[in-house]
Amino acid sequence: MAHMSEKAISNNRRLLRWWLFIVLLAITALVIVGGATRMTDSGLSITQWKPIHGVIPPLNEAEWQEELELYKAIPEYEQVNKGMSLDEFKFIFWWEWAHRLLARSVGILFAAPLAFFWLTGRIEDRLKLPLLGILALGGLQGFVGWWMVASGLVDRIDVSQYRLATHLTLACFIFAAIVWVWRGIGRHSSDNAPTPSSSAFAGTVACLVLVQIYLGGLVAGLKAGLASNTWPLMDGQVIPSGLFIMKPWFINLFENALTVQFDHRMVAYLLWVLAGWHMIASLRAAPNTTHARRSVVLFALVTVQAIIGIATLLLVVPMHLALTHQAVALLVLGFAVAHWRGFYGSYRFPKRGLDAA
Template sequence: MSATPLTHSTAALSDTGSVIAEEQRIRRNRAAQRIWLGLVLAAIFALILVGGATRLTDSGLSITQWKPIHGVIPPLSEMEWQEELELYRQIPEYQLINKGMSLDEFKTIYWWEWAHRFLARGVGVLFGIPFLIFLATGRVEKRLRWPLFGLLVLGGLQGAVGWWMVASGLVDRVDVSQYRLATHLTLACLIFAAIVWVMRGLAPHSADPVPSIGLKRGAGALTGLVLVQIYLGGLVAGLDAGLASSTWPLMNGALVPEGLLEIMPAWRNFFENELTVQFVHRLGGYLLFALALWHMVASIVHGRGTTHCRRAVVLFGLVTIQALIGIVVILGQVPFGWALVHQGWAIVVLGFAVAHWRGFYGAYPMETRIRLRS
């Protein structure tokens, strides 16, 4: 006997109720994962700030060994402190710059580097353990399993890159390689950006339509340029290039200062010449400001009243603040506090740029395991 209309109606209602319950479960899981990823982002932000402070205080070479597990425990006795100091005395930075450093002075730089490594380990635990729990309990959506696992792998790679950076300053140099420092910083920011991307995709989005494909591409270009600026900032930090010129808007009295291409071959100037590196970083800042301004104006013209437009205005404001902070850093000859604010605000700009770009794509579609019967 064929099913009656009442039977069909009851089955449809049952299926609809099951789908709604499934979607509610997914929303709860997404909310929990957003909280988790938000905590990871806060930890990475703190890690990058402490890394900047470690660089500004010349503390990065104070720990001369890589002990991923045992290294979490700092020296606990006077003998252990003396052993760490003796290891430091064997590297060029001590012998050529800090010769005669007292134990108390050494402790100051040691604690900065130890805190940086401790936070790095903490980020790994904060990301890895909840991820495995979410995965084991079936709360990670299929589309995100491999991307999140890839982020876990990148975190491990970042630890290795950090030691690769430190190792560059233990034998023939009195500081770390600017190439490796910029790589280390940029990889950290890529991880940060990827987490923002995933977290934003798990969040509810407005129903505002995308005003134009050009605005979406512009948001992507802005994000890419922010990352390039961060890489250039890493080169500036690695070379102490912020001290190459302390005037603005001119550099050493000129729009284009002399001495930009003194090193041969010429390409090396863009990575090893302090004046050139600062000059290029300034040009990147001007370009970023101009692109953010264009993006805001275009968003107002084509998408006035939409959430996309409002985000573009906020992003331009953040970029403008970062430019002003950069000018303060230059004019003040890289004061510790302002230099740290400059680095931290760069991460804020990056995070918002990624969130803005991701907003054009909408939330991840629901992956319900229940389908309505026809």
């Protein structure tokens, strides 16, 4: 590989950042459409997994009838949508089809430019393995998506909440990994960390955001947002009764809708406290650093997300607020990861071009 000047490397990094930023926007759209697919109960409308042929939707009345007949064979139709008209079926079909098409598009949007940048020597050696890893996770996500759908085709009227939460969390992990790489090839300040533990604290907050997203996936899978729609108390109680009515007790953490919502609330409070603590510690130690200013933005984002979550609960989970809550969760995760990555500084330019990276 030919040696490159710092200017050439800077230009390549700029191109990579724009590409990764566009992928991040596409993943955000994918997650939002996935949330809408869930809320409209559309996720089981396509009962087969055809990664290539599935791009083409039904093109005539006979093909639409064939899809509807396949849907009629699953429990959701028999127990929830029996007698559904073809037009009603088309509504849920298009949501799921759009979600799958967008997922395929994100894969192409990542893989095709990656191949181009790689073959034209625009990717530094140290970035190749992380980007390949992200590509592999994207492929795995496709299988996880079908694994999730398959759970609702035989003896359930909904997909497994375990698989739904896994599908959502893996999407967000991929999103976070891309943010990490994107931030690493950007400009960084030369400010020192406010305290020796600042980066660890920022990392803890970012990881807790991902845990909270997993819990949010369980909430969505169980429709646990409807288990209690009062705040700050849950149906008049600080700790509601009925949290551990299932045996063994730990099953309640994943299968009891009331307990799952309670856990989601408690982790939200913990996340808000930790983000606030991180902000206060950073401002006290070094108020004029970019790290401290970012901690303020992070706390503000967590606060806004908490407010949206409370409003979503009190208004009994309207679709527009629920999807906003999901989108802002990605924003919080992305900023938390970028903030954490910011403590490590940017990649320095290799002295002898990309071969020395």
